[in-house]
Amino acid sequence: MAMGNMNVALLMKEIELYECIIPFLPSLEMSLEGGIDVNRAPLLYPEDDNAASSPNSTVSSISAGKRAERELMGDHEHEGERTSCSQGSDEGDGGGTGGADGDGRKKLRLSREQSMVLEETFKEHSTLNPKQKLALAEQLNLRPRQVEVWFQNRRARTKLKQTEVDCEYLKRCCENLTRENRRLQKEVQELRALKLSPQLYKNMSPPTTLTMCPSCERVAALSCSSSPATSAPIGPFSRQKSGQQSVPINPWAALQMHQEPANPPP
DNA sequence: GGGATCCGACGGTTTACGTCA
């Protein structure tokens, strides 16, 4: 239950973040490249299976059959192995595995050693083929089903952790972008003020982010106002040097925002 | 080619158990 709520909360958080990041996506897409663990498949939605999940499936009967089979297996195995499992999870004196001998599910805490071995195996490969599963189960004195379940849960935990990391990272990206956006807007305002007093402008050093407009070949802050139609954004990184520290933002976007509010691009 | 079945994986949920105020 708690886990479920946590997932929902996380999802909401992520959605919220994405919503606020969407305007910056072209830049973000590039900047994400080095930021998030590249050894894993990206979590960023597209191939989320649940989106395509259909309520009417024909597999339920199969699942039911499988379940029955599992129960059967489980029952047999429980008889034979429960003792061995509880022996594995000794953790001091009687630590948890002693009590409730009901017919319902009985949860057995894995011992530290068992967990360690499982962890080590998981580091090597996050999924197991049937042979590995059997071998591991035998080695740890567990049922194969237990090993299977452990790996499933472990994968879920890893994914959850990674989601949290992603979330944090995106949050920071968002903050940086907001900050940079503010700074640029301020700069635009300053440039505007300068434009209104040309004699002052003569003696000023150029602003830090002056860039050449790709279409009209003039300095961005001054030129594009004369031909707004030509100030369409090119690539956000077209003039960025690699390794540059500043957050990649299209400088033309800020200009557009102020200069043509009535004419959003198609 | 298309349906039936099996199987493994996954997301979500339930529940036993440990911890802490």
Added chain:
DNA sequence: TATGACGTAAACCGTCGGATC
């Protein structure tokens, strides 16, 4: 010490997609 709230993790369930027949 007892207890209830809470977090964690093992186990379960339903579903999906790929493989095979």
